[in-house]
Amino acid sequence: MSSERVAAWTEAELGVPGRVLEVVRAPEGVLSARGADVDPTAADIVQLAADLVATMRVSPGCVGLAANQVGVGVRMFCVDVVEHPKTRTHHGTFVLCNAEVVESSRNEKAREGCMSVPDFTGDVKRASRLTVRGQLPGTGETVSFATDAFEARALQHEIDHTDGFLFLDRVAGAHAIYPRQTYL
């Protein structure tokens, strides 16, 4: 089962220590361009996967980080929503390459923030039931799994990053943007 495989995955599989990278902020152009598809078995991609996890770990409140956000225009991101109170289903820490949404349903609106847009939050409607497909870095296995609630939101936010979209591109309306007070 892909779901169990993803849940069992840890960054230890990558076999390289992660480095903490600088997170770039809008209006950096790399955040608004679709990333390149990657070879998930390539050594530089495996290193970047480790770096993304390491950078997420040291960033307070961070539940996901895309390669664009560390200035690398490739389609890869990490997610870890285990500690978030809005989480129901989760798959621990994982990294996906070339991910895409397979199915989505049950839209719900909630307020989001982003490390690359530190001064604003915004109300965004996203699916609360989601099936995604992508590849694990290192082995390159293709995985497909379903999730819900906050992990579904985090995945859509990160997949948007890989496609060159910020949550600002999804906000519900002119009064759905707020000056930042606390992180997501």
Added chain:
Amino acid sequence: MSTDLYAVTVLGHDRPGIIAATTAGLAELGLNIEDSTMTLLRGHFAMMLLCRGAADGAAIERALAPLAADGDLDVAVRPVADEPAPAAGGTSWVLTVHGGDRSGIVSAVIAEVAAVGGNITDLTTRLSGDLYLLVAELALPVGADVDAVATAIRTAAERVGVTATLRPAEADEL
């Protein structure tokens, strides 16, 4: 008895109690507040409200005069006509534009909406550091070629070095 409609605008230095003082003055005159909006624009208090009642404009100005006594708030009162309800039809959209700040972003992008007879119905712009952000709600007329409008907006945005996203304004009917 007159039931004239008045627009009251209050602009200036923000401090606690502006809305309380404004609405108290209007309430004493028996005015009913209808639509209103208030926000802070780079820290400046900005409020516009429409109120209706039997008071005349001069009486409203006298009632609100203490608000402007310190010289850091501008208060204006003027009569306005009732507007007809918007015609049905057309489609509603949300536009996001963001990118590096420079002059001319809003005009370049919004011109493409106006060019097809589209109407901006709500607009927020924010500048934070180098990031300029515009979110607008707009109505496009029946028959508008939405794909062409979206392309024109994106092209205009690219010319001024920003990105634009146009998407349907969703409303869940329950």
